[in-house]
Amino acid sequence: MNDIVVLRIGHRPERDQRVTTHVGLTSRALGARGMFLSGNDSGVVRSIRDVVERWGGEFFVRDGVSWRQCIREWKETGGCVVHLTMYGESLADHEDELRKMERIMVIVGAEKVPGEIYGLANYNISVTSQPHSEISSLAVFLDRLFQGDELKREFPGGHMKIIPSQNKKTTEEI
Amino acid sequence: MNDIVVLRIGHRPERDQRVTTHVGLTSRALGARGMFLSGNDSGVVRSIRDVVERWGGEFFVRDGVSWRQCIREWKETGGCVVHLTMYGESLADHEDELRKMERIMVIVGAEKVPGEIYGLANYNISVTSQPHSEISSLAVFLDRLFQGDELKREFPGGHMKIIPSQNKKTTEEI
Numbered sequence: 006m007n008d009i010v011v012l013r014i015g016h017r018p019e020r021d022q023r024v025t026t027h028v029g030l031t032s033r034a035l036g037a038r039g040m041f042l043s044g045n046d047s048g049v050v051r052s053i054r055d056v057v058e059r060w061g062g063e064f065f066v067r068d069g070v071s072w073r074q075c076i077r078e079w080k081e082t083g084g085c086v087v088h089l090t091m092y093g094e095s096l097a098d099h100e101d102e103l104r105k106m107e108r109i110m111v112i113v114g115a116e117k118v119p120g121e122i123y124g125l126a127n128y129n130i131s132v133t134s135q136p137h138s139e140i141s142s143l144a145v146f147l148d149r150l151f152q153g154d155e156l157k158r159e160f161p162g163g164h165m166k167i168i169p170s171q172n173k174k175t176t177e178e179i
Numbered sequence: 180m181n182d183i184v185v186l187r188i189g190h191r192p193e194r195d196q197r198v199t200t201h202v203g204l205t206s207r208a209l210g211a212r213g214m215f216l217s218g219n220d221s222g223v224v225r226s227i228r229d230v231v232e233r234w235g236g237e238f239f240v241r242d243g244v245s246w247r248q249c250i251r252e253w254k255e256t257g258g259c260v261v262h263l264t265m266y267g268e269s270l271a272d273h274e275d276e277l278r279k280m281e282r283i284m285v286i287v288g289a290e291k292v293p294g295e296i297y298g299l300a301n302y303n304i305s306v307t308s309q310p311h312s313e314i315s316s317l318a319v320f321l322d323r324l325f326q327g328d329e330l331k332r333e334f335p336g337g338h339m340k341i342i343p344s345q346n347k348k349t350t351e352e353i
C-alpha cells in the first residue's frame with residue numbers, strides 16, 4: 006500500500022478538537038500511517054494515541070509542527086503533496102495517477118486555508134465542488150486511493166477487537 | 180440513483196452541533212435526498228438550509244422527529260434500513276446487495292446508540308471495525324453505493340458555483 010500521511014492545518018483548539026480527532030481517527034482507520042498537526046493540542050494527541058494503544062496498529066500523531074517546514078521536507082524527500090479542497094480538480098480525474106505515487110501527504114484544512122497552500126501542493130483535489138466536511142473528503146480520498154484494500158487491514162497489538170455481527174455488539178478483549 | 184435519506188440519532192445540541200452539521204452536508208453533497216434529526220436543533224437546521232439555499236439542490240432537513248416512528252414509517256412503506264456501526268458486518272460483503280435497494284434510510288448515531296436500533300435495522304454495517312467517525316463511515320457508504328456517480332451530480336438553483344481549478348479558488352455567483 007502507498008505510504009500516506011495527513012497534515013491537518015488551521016486547527017483551532019477551542020473549536021476544532023472533535024473534528025480534528027475525527028480527521029486523525031479516519032486517517033488511521035482508512036490506512037494512513039500518521040497525522041501531523043499544525044498547532045498544539047495535547048487533548049487531540051491524547052485521544053488518538055489512546056485509540057492506537059487500545060485498538061492496535063502503529064499510527065503516529067505529532068502536534069506542534071510548522072506546516073511550511075513539514076511540506077518542504079516531504080517534497081524534498083520526493084513525496085507528493087495533495088491538498089483536499091472543494092475548489093480543486095475532481096478526484097475522479099486524478100485518482101489513477103495518484104494511486105501510482107508511493108508517498109503522499111494529504112493536507113486537510115479547517116475553515117480558512119492560507120492561499121500559499123494552493124501553490125505548494127502538487128495537486129489541489131476536490132471531492133465534489135460542494136461544501137461538506139474535511140472528514141468525508143479524506144474518507145472518500147483514502148478509500149478510492151486504496152480501492153477498498155484498507156477496509157481489510159489488521160491492526161496488530163491492540164487490546165480490543167470487534168467481532169463483526171449481524172445485530173449485536175461483540176467485543177473481544179485481548 | 181437510489182433514494183437515500185439519513186436519520187441522525189443521539190444528537191446532543193451542546194456537543195454535536197458541528198459533527199451533525201457535517202453529517203448533513205456530507206449527506207447532501209454525496210447524493211442523499213435529506214436528513215431527519217432525532218432531537219431539536221434549529222442551529223443545525225439553519226446551517227444546512229443556508230447551504231442548500233446558496234449552493235442549490237433540493238436536500239431537506241427536518242429536526243424533532245421521533246426515531247422509532249421515523250424508522251417504522253420507512254419500513255412500512257417498503258424502505259430498507261441500514262445502521263452504520265463499527266460493530267456491524269463489513270460493507271464490502273453487502274454493498275452489491277444494498278445497491279439494489281431502491282430506498283434506504285441510513286442511521287448514523289452519535290456516541291451512544293440504543294440497543295433497540297440493532298434489531299430494528301435490516302442491516303448493521305461497518306466501514307472497518309475500528310473507531311473513527313460517523314462522517315467518514317457515511318461518506319464511504321454513499322460513495323460506494325452510488326459508485327462515484329454522486330460526484331458528478333449537479334445542484335441546480337443555487338447562487339454559488341465553484342469552477343474547479345488546478346491552483347486557485349474560483350467561485351461564480353449566479
